[in-house]
Structure formats: C-alpha cells, structure tokens
Amino acid sequence: MTGTDEHTAVTPPVSVLGLGEMGGALASAFLGGGHPTTVWNRTAAKADPWVAKGARQASDVREAVRSGELVVVSVQGNETARELLETAGDALAGRAVLNLTDGTSQEVRAVATWAAERGAAYLHGQIMTIAPGVGSPEAVVFYGGSRTLYDRYAAALRLIGGRGTLLGADAGVPTLYGMAVHGTMWGALNGFLHAAALLSDEGVPVADFLDRANPSLTALLGLFPLLAGEIDSGAYATEYGALSAHRPSVADLVRECAARGVDTTFPRYTLDLVEQAIDAGHGGDSYSRLVEHFRGR
Numbered sequence: 001m002t003g004t005d006e007h008t009a010v011t012p013p014v015s016v017l018g019l020g021e022m023g024g025a026l027a028s029a030f031l032g033g034g035h036p037t038t039v040w041n042r043t044a045a046k047a048d049p050w051v052a053k054g055a056r057q058a059s060d061v062r063e064a065v066r067s068g069e070l071v072v073v074s075v076q077g078n079e080t081a082r083e084l085l086e087t088a089g090d091a092l093a094g095r096a097v098l099n100l101t102d103g104t105s106q107e108v109r110a111v112a113t114w115a116a117e118r119g120a121a122y123l124h125g126q127i128m129t130i131a132p133g134v135g136s137p138e139a140v141v142f143y144g145g146s147r148t149l150y151d152r153y154a155a156a157l158r159l160i161g162g163r164g165t166l167l168g169a170d171a172g173v174p175t176l177y178g179m180a181v182h183g184t185m186w187g188a189l190n191g192f193l194h195a196a197a198l199l200s201d202e203g204v205p206v207a208d209f210l211d212r213a214n215p216s217l218t219a220l221l222g223l224f225p226l227l228a229g230e231i232d233s234g235a236y237a238t239e240y241g242a243l244s245a246h247r248p249s250v251a252d253l254v255r256e257c258a259a260r261g262v263d264t265t266f267p268r269y270t271l272d273l274v275e276q277a278i279d280a281g282h283g284g285d286s287y288s289r290l291v292e293h294f295r296g297r
C-alpha cells in the first residue's frame with residue numbers, strides 16, 4: 001500500500017500470522033491461489049505442513065510483515081493480534097493489514113485505530129464460515145475498513161470466500177453483522193430444540209414434524225423483511241397480526257410444558273415479554289415492538 005506500488009501484482013505476496021484452524025485454511029487458500037505466501041506462528045513447528053506446500057516461514061512477525069504486501073492476521077483475540085503486530089515496529093508502515101480475528105466492535109476498532117496511527121491500511125473481516133468452508137464461492141465474509149485495500153486485493157479476498165462484501169469504512173461493523181447472524185441462529189436453535197423436547201416428550205419423531213411443518217417454518221423467514229421495515233422506521237404496524245394475538249398461544253405453550261414437566265423457562269420468557277408490552281399499551285402493535293425491550297430503553 002505504499003505510494004510507489006501503483007500497480008498491484010496479480011498475486012501479491014501475502015503473509016499469514018497465525019496458523020490455527022482458520023489461519024491454516026487461509027494460508028492454504030493463498031498458496032492455492034498462487035500467492036507467494038509467508039507464514040508465522042507462535043508455535044513454529046506448526047508451520048511445517050505449509051512450508052511443505054511451498055510457504056516461506058518467517059522467523060518473527062517483523063520478518064513476516066516485511067515479506068507480505070498483504071498481512072493477514074488470524075489468532076485468538078484482538079489484544080493478541082495487536083500485540084503481535086506491535087512487534088513488527090516500523091515495518092508496519094505502508095503495509096495492508098487484513099485482520100480476521102474475531103472480537104467485539106470496540107476491540108476491533110481499537111486495533112484499526114492503532115494500525116492507522118502506524119501508517120498501515122486496515123481492513124477487518126468477519127468470516128461467516130468454518131475453516132473447511134474457506135475458499136467456497138458461497139462463503140460470506142463481512143468487511144469494514146479501507147476501500148482502497150478492499151479493491152486492491154479483491155482477487156485475494158475472493159480466495160477467502162466468494163461472497164465478500166464491504167460494509168463501509170468502520171472496521172467495527174462487520175463484527176456486529178456476525179453477531180446478528182449468530183444471535184438469530186441461537187434464538188432459532190433454542191426455539192427448535194425446545195419444540196423438539198416437547199414433541200419427543202409425546203414420542204413424536206422430530207423428523208416427521210419437520211416433514212409436515214416445513215412450509216410454516218420456512219414462511220417465518222419471509223417475516224423478517226416486514227419486521228426489518230417496521231424496526232427501521234419505528235412504525236410498529238399490525239399488518240400480520242397484533243402482539244396481543246400471540247398471548248393465548250404462548251400461554252398455551254407454557255401450560256402444555258408445565259403439565260409435562262418440559263422446561264418452561266424459554267416460553268415463560270416470551271410470555272413475560274409479550275405481557276409487559278401489552279400492559280404498557282402496545283397490544284395492538286406488531287411483534288416487532290419487542291425490539292424496544294431488547295434495546296433496553
């Protein structure tokens with residue numbers, strides 16, 4: 001990213017710091033894409049398989065940073081990522097740093113600010129696949145930070161995942177996208193597993209339920225754009241049914257579970273949320289009104 005290299009090589013040299021499950025997959029992807037690849041790992045012996053595949057092993061982080069035009073970091077924790085990069089000293093100036101280390105938006109922004117102060121271009125990436133999925137055309141990666149870096153190394157980024165997208169200049173936002181996907185996933189998984197517990201208490205095979213209920217479950221995803229519109233506008237319309245209409249069904253679920261000895265914590269939590277909103281006078285609003293509860297306002 002120095003001012004002198006106006007034209008980036010088709011396969012610019014890449015350095016990968018961290019050869020854990022994810023860093024190793026990334027190094028393999030860059031090697032497979034024809035990039036001269038330098039690797040560094042705290043436990044040096046772990047680099048052997050990548051050296052055998054053609055990677056060059058750096059003896060320290062500074063050497064790795066000097067060898068790679070694009071410096072990719074994938075370790076455990078952003079404090080570790082920053083501490084490692086710090087050992088590169090002035091070698092960091094003019095380099096392009098792609099940090100693929102998970103953390104909070106605050107932690108990631110701190111690394112981004114720190115890197116910018118040392119003259120490095122910075123991009124954060126939130127990888128939405130497990131390590132074996134790296135390189136898949138379907139793999140989603142959310143990026144935030146330097147557009148120049150994103151554009152210049154677009155071909156290298158495609159080796160990580162075919163569905164990369166730059167969200168903007170803020171390096172912290174990709175982590176929030178990742179958390180939003182995972183939060184939605186955990187909510188859905190808990191709902192499904194609770195439903196499975198109820199069904200299996202009756203001896204109903206969960207697979208049979210899925211066969212028949214699949215259209216209803218898939219239709220749920222279709223609700224998200226409607227809810228998103230209501231949340232973004234703050235207008236909790238009632239196009240698909242008022243919040244108060246949910247109360248009897250949730251109450252039935254709580255009573256059914258209680259009668260069977262199936263855990264009631266999860267549906268009771270939902271019932272509490274619905275009843276609080278109704279008591280506050282929002283019974284005629286859409287279910288999306290509950291976002292106000294989660295906002296903590």
Ligand SMILES: NC(=O)c1ccc[n+]([C@@H]2O[C@H](COP(=O)([O-])OP(=O)(O)OC[C@H]3O[C@@H](n4cnc5c(N)ncnc54)[C@H](OP(=O)(O)O)[C@@H]3O)[C@@H](O)[C@H]2O)c1
Binds near residue numbers: 019128131
């Ligand atoms: N694995 C996945 O499928 C996956 C998916 C999405 C995102 N991620 C993210 O990718 C990042 C790396 O995950 P991973 O699965 O590769 O982890 P991992 O297999 O546990 O490897 C951790 C890496 O961090 C290094 N490391 C840890 N502490 C260090 C320290 N104090 N100083 C220097 N190096 C240190 C380790 O070095 P040593 O080998 O010396 O211990 C190793 O290279 C994480 O942020 C993770 O959340 C992973």
